[in-house]
Amino acid sequence: MTAGGVSQSEVSQSDVTTAWERHAGWWQAHHTAGEDPEYEDQIIPLIVEQCGNTHRILDLGCGEGQVARALVAARSDREVIGLDIAHAQLLTAATRGGGLRLLRGDLTTLPFRSGSFDGAVACLVFDHVVDFERTLDEVTRVLTPGGIFVFLINHPLMQTPDSGWIDDQILGEHYWRVGPYAVDRVWSEEIAPGVDFPFVHRPISRYINAMAARGLLVEEMLEPLPTPGFVAMATEYEELVGIPRLLIMRLRRQP
Template identity: 30%
Template sequence: MSEAASGVRWYGSRRPGASEWVLEHSHGGDHDPYRWLARAVADSATKVLDLACGTGALTRRLVRPGRMTVGVDLSGANLEAALEAGPGTYLRADVGYLPFRDNSFDAVVTSLGLGVVADRGRFLEEAARVLRPGGVFAALSPSLRPFNAEDLRISSQLAGYLRVTPQLPGLSEFRAKKMLADAGLKKVEDSRSRYHYEVASREDAEFLLAGLRQAPDRARSSAALEFLAARAEAEPFRVPLPMRRIVALK
């Protein structure tokens, strides 16, 4: 999405796909956050819409034989990268003004869109409008929990360099129930899960910092990179990236 057009608060690096890379390479047990989100979509769903799809990492996960899966994003650069990554159906459009009829989709999902758009009310109203009665809305957003003691220590150290919480782009821990209800959606799940991104090299650290919510200035990002790279040289380690999954029904 375009920061100017859609009122994005923050969105990680301007490098297309940076945040998606971090999500794809973060793991909790045997899965990554995209797999967790995709599980909210029933196999029987034949029409699925991915809002603020970015470079299509989630969209590609949702493709099934006999299913129409459409990714929507306002960024031309993101959609070009999505098409280069593999076949898919993508549309350039503002997620606040979707060019689809009412009740068009069995499921509407978004990996980070709910947390980064400025007008979440409008975002949800449009998602609910194009969702059929009984359809599923599912979203991911960063979370501030759950953390264990080691996670808190590493996160605090990195935050000391960045001067912002080391998380993927988007607001965290906002109240979802009323916001969903105002759009005509009923919340049925609001859960958190622990994920970690492993830093084993300077390159890993560069990708991580490109995908995270950005530091207020380049000097702080550079200091954080040196901290991560030096630690990785001594021993690979994991940076915590807890996530939140919200699921609602129309």
């Protein structure tokens, strides 16, 4: 893992879009269609559970549609619309089917009337969204009063810029280094050879305070621990079984 730090002003949303267009195929091959035990064992079931009996859901940054397909499959009377900025993701989503409606668009300007959805989901998307406050404005606007927003990100404490495994051969120590947590930062990270994505880090309080200011009330917050299936695939995480990799919140738009 390398963390080539770049300052906030050097990364725009169009850099994020370009990266997703370029690397969508890599991401789909490694993290969808049953390839990623964290999605299969944890992320998808938790999101389906958190969405309860919501009827009309907007999947923000739906990617190739794995979360949206599971939401459709969970309830026969449910309508799910997946919106993403990357053609390369939407093309695969269209091929994989599953009863979704798909739309290309940017989260900062949602092409829906106010109060169109009783549910919204953002799964591992805000980690890439540069203008998160405008996006939160839009999510709040398109939700009905009383509607829910299921928000899932990489746990900000684990995924600070410059975080990563340290293998100290001299001291014989192997540990996860946590970088500066309390500041916002956008940086580019090479997560596999030749595959780099811009990531956005914000401390948890930034999210919570921005949500509270928009009347999005946290009803439940989860910090699930890595599952056995994930640890079997990434054995270095055996030492981290007590540290969550994900942060999930279910928020309700206040009337």
